[in-house]
Amino acid sequence: MCEVVHMKQIKHCSTRRNPYCKLDSAASNSPFHHENELAYQKWKTHKLKDYPTSISQLVVPLNDPKALTVQEYQQIKDCLLKTNMVIYDIGRDIQEDKSIPEQLGIQLGIHSLDRNECADDDGFTSIQVVDDGLHAIYIPYSEKGINWHTDGYYNRLSEQIYSMILHCVRPAPEGGENQLWDPEIIYMMLRDKNPDYIKALMEPDAMTIPKNVLNGQLVRPDRSGPVFMITDEGRLHMRYTARARNVIWKEDSLTQEAQQTLRALLNSDSDYLFQGRLEAGQGLVCNNVLHTRTAFKDDKDNPRLLYRGRYFDKIMF
Numbered sequence: 644m645c646e647v648v649h650m651k652q653i654k655h656c657s658t659r660r661n662p663y664c665k666l667d668s669a670a671s672n673s674p675f676h677h678e679n680e681l682a683y684q685k686w687k688t689h690k691l692k693d694y695p696t697s698i699s700q701l702v703v704p705l706n707d708p709k710a711l712t713v714q715e716y717q718q719i720k721d722c723l724l725k726t727n728m729v730i731y732d733i734g735r736d737i738q739e740d741k742s743i744p745e746q747l748g749i750q751l752g753i754h755s756l757d758r759n760e761c762a763d764d765d766g767f768t769s770i771q772v773v774d775d776g777l778h779a780i781y782i783p784y785s786e787k788g789i790n791w792h793t794d795g796y797y798n799r800l801s802e803q804i805y806s807m808i809l810h811c812v813r814p815a816p817e818g819g820e821n822q823l824w825d826p827e828i829i830y831m832m833l834r835d836k837n838p839d840y841i842k843a844l845m846e847p848d849a850m851t852i853p854k855n856v857l858n859g860q861l862v863r864p865d866r867s868g869p870v871f872m873i874t875d876e877g878r879l880h881m882r883y884t885a886r887a888r889n890v891i892w893k894e895d896s897l898t899q900e901a902q903q904t905l906r907a908l909l910n911s912d913s914d915y916l917f918q919g920r921l922e923a924g925q926g927l928v929c930n931n932v933l934h935t936r937t938a939f940k941d942d943k944d945n946p947r948l949l950y951r952g953r954y955f956d957k958i959m960f
């Protein structure tokens with residue numbers, strides 16, 4: 644098989660009533676809270692123990708993705724808990740069948756799809772080359788590569804994409820590989836360089852996604868928010884895009900240094916960076932990890948096709 648594939652000081656947060664700094668919730672005890680050094684070190688030790696260093700370690704073969712066995716479910720769970728991502732492999736070429744990612748998602752407890760403007764009627768999005776209409780202006784529907792991002796980084800903060808499924812029906816004959824970074828690993832690398840970077844990137848105005856205007860119509864207003872957020876459950880959530888025209892970074896020197904360091908980390912070589920291509924019958928299930936896509940060459944007679952489901956749900960075990 645192919646190698647596929649919080650915010651300033653606490654006082655500052657509380658006085659500003661930042662909804663993403665939940666001091667009385669699990670977030671204040673989270674290892675991802677910048678003041679919880681002991682919890683962070685404990686978490687880090689556990690995180691790095693037996694952390695996969697090859698993408699093949701993320702692959703879980705499935706007999707029937709619509710009816711997971713107890714063992715398959717456990718393998719998926721273990722991999723997701725460790726790396727926030729898993730690659731399933733049905734092991735055979737399959738026909739176009741969107742019920743595969745749909746049913747797999749349901750078995751993992753995710754079902755609230757983000758029915759964005761390019762989604763199909765069922766809420767899933769067919770990622771393929773489209774030359775006309777609304778799709779034509781967006782890079783995912785072209786043969787171009789896509790830089791580091793998390794999905795839905797431009798969504799309003801109340802509608803974050805916490806999980807995602809990317810199911811491959813047909814790969815491109817050439818290219819279309821993905822690189823994958825676990826956001827928790829990137830957080831760790833950044834915090835270990837300078838904890839103040841984390842504080843800066845947890846500020847509610849760390850990055851602003853400029854408004855989207857199409858044919859004179861406002862599709863989306865400017866949206867500001869943090870890069871790193873702590874969820875109600877104390878988990879880490881990340882919003883990010885490396886595409887310069889899609890983001891305006893806060894101008895203070897610390898934020899600038901933090902975002903430049905983050906960019907450099909993403910583009911560095913590491914055992915923790917996974918890279919590969921989804922083949923037919925394979926798919927990625929993840930907690931919206933950081934990812935790229937390389938450019939590809941499409942075959943008009945056998946066009947590249949992937950189904951993407953973006954979910955408002957968190958995968959909870």
Ligand SMILES: [Fe+2]
Pocket residue numbers: 792793794934
């Ligand atoms: Fe994406």
